[in-house]
Amino acid sequence: MSLQSHSFDSLSENRLLNFLTPNDRNRLLARMTAVSFGLKDVLYNAGGPMPYVYFPRNGVISSVTVMADGRAAEVAATGREGVIGLTAYYGAGQSPEKVFCQIPCDTWRLGTELFVDEVRRGGRLQALVHGYTRSVMRLVAQHAACNCLHTVEERFAKWLLMSRDRAGEEEFPLTQEFLSYMLGVRRASVTLAAGMLQKAGLIHYRHGKIRIINGKKLESAACECYQIIREEFEYPL
Amino acid sequence: MSLQSHSFDSLSENRLLNFLTPNDRNRLLARMTAVSFGLKDVLYNAGGPMPYVYFPRNGVISSVTVMADGRAAEVAATGREGVIGLTAYYGAGQSPEKVFCQIPCDTWRLGTELFVDEVRRGGRLQALVHGYTRSVMRLVAQHAACNCLHTVEERFAKWLLMSRDRAGEEEFPLTQEFLSYMLGVRRASVTLAAGMLQKAGLIHYRHGKIRIINGKKLESAACECYQIIREEFEYPL
DNA sequence: GCCGATTTGTTCGTTTCCGTACGAATTTCG
DNA sequence: CGAAATTCGTACGGAAACGAACAAATCGGC
Numbered sequence: 001m002s003l004q005s006h007s008f009d010s011l012s013e014n015r016l017l018n019f020l021t022p023n024d025r026n027r028l029l030a031r032m033t034a035v036s037f038g039l040k041d042v043l044y045n046a047g048g049p050m051p052y053v054y055f056p057r058n059g060v061i062s063s064v065t066v067m068a069d070g071r072a073a074e075v076a077a078t079g080r081e082g083v084i085g086l087t088a089y090y091g092a093g094q095s096p097e098k099v100f101c102q103i104p105c106d107t108w109r110l111g112t113e114l115f116v117d118e119v120r121r122g123g124r125l126q127a128l129v130h131g132y133t134r135s136v137m138r139l140v141a142q143h144a145a146c147n148c149l150h151t152v153e154e155r156f157a158k159w160l161l162m163s164r165d166r167a168g169e170e171e172f173p174l175t176q177e178f179l180s181y182m183l184g185v186r187r188a189s190v191t192l193a194a195g196m197l198q199k200a201g202l203i204h205y206r207h208g209k210i211r212i213i214n215g216k217k218l219e220s221a222a223c224e225c226y227q228i229i230r231e232e233f234e235y236p237l
Numbered sequence: 238m239s240l241q242s243h244s245f246d247s248l249s250e251n252r253l254l255n256f257l258t259p260n261d262r263n264r265l266l267a268r269m270t271a272v273s274f275g276l277k278d279v280l281y282n283a284g285g286p287m288p289y290v291y292f293p294r295n296g297v298i299s300s301v302t303v304m305a306d307g308r309a310a311e312v313a314a315t316g317r318e319g320v321i322g323l324t325a326y327y328g329a330g331q332s333p334e335k336v337f338c339q340i341p342c343d344t345w346r347l348g349t350e351l352f353v354d355e356v357r358r359g360g361r362l363q364a365l366v367h368g369y370t371r372s373v374m375r376l377v378a379q380h381a382a383c384n385c386l387h388t389v390e391e392r393f394a395k396w397l398l399m400s401r402d403r404a405g406e407e408e409f410p411l412t413q414e415f416l417s418y419m420l421g422v423r424r425a426s427v428t429l430a431a432g433m434l435q436k437a438g439l440i441h442y443r444h445g446k447i448r449i450i451n452g453k454k455l456e457s458a459a460c461e462c463y464q465i466i467r468e469e470f471e472y473p474l
Numbered sequence: 475g476c477c478g479a480t481t482t483g484t485t486c487g488t489t490t491c492c493g494t495a496c497g498a499a500t501t502t503c504g
Numbered sequence: 505c506g507a508a509a510t511t512c513g514t515a516c517g518g519a520a521a522c523g524a525a526c527a528a529a530t531c532g533g534c
Binding site: 224 | 300301302304305308309310312313324326327328329333334364367368370371373374375377378379380381382384385386420421422461
């Protein structure tokens with residue numbers, strides 16, 4: 001994690017912040033700090049405190065539910081369309097999930113209490129946060145059903161496409177070990193699925209990096225959940 | 238679905254409403270109608286309108302995500318601890334899920350716009366709704382991971398216990414066909430799991446009715462997710 | 475360019491669950 | 505009471521994924 005100084009740009013690269021009026025946005029930015037995260041840097045531990053909320057400007061942040069035996073599954077991925085620490089606004093004292101950096105990213109960091117106060121003021125920020133809440137609930141619900149009903153290969157493709165959309169990149173760092181943790185399956189199952197998709201020419205990967213070759217066909221390989229989620233997050237105001 | 242007249246009792250049998258001040262509660266009750274639902278009655282269709290919200294007084298309401306091929310999986314069960322139609326407050330024009338009656342119940346029905354206006358006033362109702370939102374997000378996230386990581390038998394036991402807590406009954410109507418729809422698995426898989434639990438003396442079932450015989454042991458048969466969710470909603474033992 | 479660490483490929487037997495099908499038991503209703 | 509409908513038991517082959525282990529490929533640092 002690294003801190004940087006910043007000038008008060010008109011746009012913030014975060015969708016929620018960008019929908020604010022320039023006045024509101026600048027007031028918030030004045031209280032924020034630019035913070036960057038590297039691969040696997042932890043923002044919150046499960047059951048740990050949430051002193052800050054974060055507005056990603058790029059990259060992807062993952063939230064995973066961890067079971068008692070250490071196994072885990074991702075419940076949400078957040079990019080520049082959202083904010084990390086939403087549940088604090090709804091009264092959570094500790095993070096219910098482990099939250100960490102999946103694709104290296106830059107964020108705006110804001111003290112949690114400041115965030116809560118700002119949202120409570122109402123206005124457009126509150127409307128945005130409420131709309132985002134609705135989208136997150138839909139996302140998690142769709143994942144829940146998806147995890148019951150769809151194969152590893154379909155979920156693998158869905159996951160890649162979602163990461164691409166959020167990061168805005170066709171290539172990003174990703175090990176199969178890591179992804180098996182996200183999907184809640186064996187690493188060998190990921191190898192199998194990855195091999196199929198690579199043979200079909202949809203992706204290319206190699207020692208910790210993966211690249212999407214044919215996004216259109218990859219969408220066909222993914223389950224319907226991907227489209228549903230993508231549409232959910234294309235909310236205008 | 239049936240409508241009944243009602244007198245303005247001081248308590249409503251719904252946990253959210255009961256936490257309100259008597260004044261607030263009575264103001265809401267004055268605008269509500271008592272509505273009862275029978276098995277499989279539909280409150281909202283997926284993509285359909287949400288003209289009313291409902292505060293259950295007993296029984297259980299299920300929300301399921303339905304896929305294009307008709308298969309489905311439950312993402313939430315709601316009893317007297319919550320409210321149906323929460324997402325309307327967060328700006329949803331249509332229900333993202335199919336919502337229907339799982340265990341026959343009586344509810345208080347309130348016009349959606351009235352509900353939204355009341356919550357927007359702030360005060361204790363808003364605090365309760367926000368806290369409930371947090372709990373629901375946790376519930377759905379836990380289900381999402383659970384669906385990846387736990388067996389049908391574990392999830393079966395979890396489901397029974399959650400239904401019992403919400404309905405406040407040890408016995409309720411339930412067909413295996415119905416449950417297979419909830420769990421997103423084959424009916425034959427449910428038969429297998431049910432047979433195991435019955436042989437072990439934890440439950441007894443017969444032609445559409447199921448009874449919990451040994452709740453304590455059933456908790457051991459369930460995955461850890463059950464306890465986590467129960468604590469989240471602070472159900473009494 | 476070599477070495478250790480990381481990442482990926484592959485194998486084995488096993489378990490869980492699937493899709494399908496059909497018969498038996500139970501309940502409902504005319 | 506008898507017929508129809510619902511619900512449950514079970515069986516089959518097959519697919520998907522598991523847990524574990526080991527070998528091969530690739531990369532980064534020296």
